[in-house]
Amino acid sequence: AQSVTQLGSHVSVSEGALVLLRCNYSSSVPPYLFWYVQYPNQGLQLLLKYTTGATLVKGINGFEAEFKKSETSFHLTKPSAHMSDAAEYFCAVSGGTSYGKLTFGQGTILTVHP
Amino acid sequence: KAGVTQTPRYLIKTRGQQVTLSCSPISGHRSVSWYQQTPGQGLQFLFEYFSETQRNKGNFPGRFSGRQFSNSRSEMNVSTLELGDSALYLCASSLRSGRTGEQYFGPGTRLTVT
Numbered sequence: 089a090q091s092v093t094q095l096g097s098h099v100s101v102s103e104g105a106l107v108l109l110r111c112n113y114s115s116s117v118p119p120y121l122f123w124y125v126q127y128p129n130q131g132l133q134l135l136l137k138y139t140t141g142a143t144l145v146k147g148i149n150g151f152e153a154e155f156k157k158s159e160t161s162f163h164l165t166k167p168s169a170h171m172s173d174a175a176e177y178f179c180a181v182s183g184g185t186s187y188g189k190l191t192f193g194q195g196t197i198l199t200v201h202p
Numbered sequence: 203k204a205g206v207t208q209t210p211r212y213l214i215k216t217r218g219q220q221v222t223l224s225c226s227p228i229s230g231h232r233s234v235s236w237y238q239q240t241p242g243q244g245l246q247f248l249f250e251y252f253s254e255t256q257r258n259k260g261n262f263p264g265r266f267s268g269r270q271f272s273n274s275r276s277e278m279n280v281s282t283l284e285l286g287d288s289a290l291y292l293c294a295s296s297l298r299s300g301r302t303g304e305q306y307f308g309p310g311t312r313l314t315v316t
Contacts, residue, residue: 131307188250
């Protein structure tokens with residue numbers, strides 16, 4: 089079974105500041121991990137994914153995430169926040185024989201102040 | 203390439219009625235997954251279809267059902283609607299089934315049950 093915990097339901101940063109959104113996972117098999125972003129009244133957009141190989145994953149819009157097996161973490165970062173980054177972010181895990189199923193965290197709402 | 207489309211975008215139904223939602227995946231994608239998103243429960247997996255076969259099912263009552271057609275388009279049906287079924291229903295498509303394929307989401311159908 090898989091589960092995801094996102095630490096902090098709300099994160100607020102100033103424009104230009106570092107963005108750090110935390111995600112910890114639990115998985116009985118090697119996990120495949122994803123970050124999605126959701127803007128109001130829209131579906132989810134894939135930011136980045138980790139499957140195997142390099143543990144530092146780069147995604148769209150300047151975001152990246154690092155897979156740390158020892159810490160069971162997959163935190164999302166962006167060096168400099170932009171106003172357009174304000175949205176809700178979801179960490180998700182898939183694994184095992186659970187076909188087509190992503191298990192999502194509860195989401196983190198990112199607010200960016202000017 | 204066109205993204206995932208869902209119809210209708212908004213729907214208002216009365217308790218006891220039934221509803222059918224439609225999803226057209228990205229061209230060439232054969233896997234379609236459905237999710238329910240609510241403020242209280244977050245994103246929850248409903249089911250996944252691949253090549254017209256349901257391969258996985260989440261923990262939802264039998265009132266929730268789905269199917270997939272030979273062109274990979276999918277529908278989900280909810281019978282005997284309850285107030286708690288009010289949610290955003292998201293469809294996601296993937297090139298292949300299993301845990302490795304990233305999922306691409308549609309804009310969702312907002313269902314309101316009164």
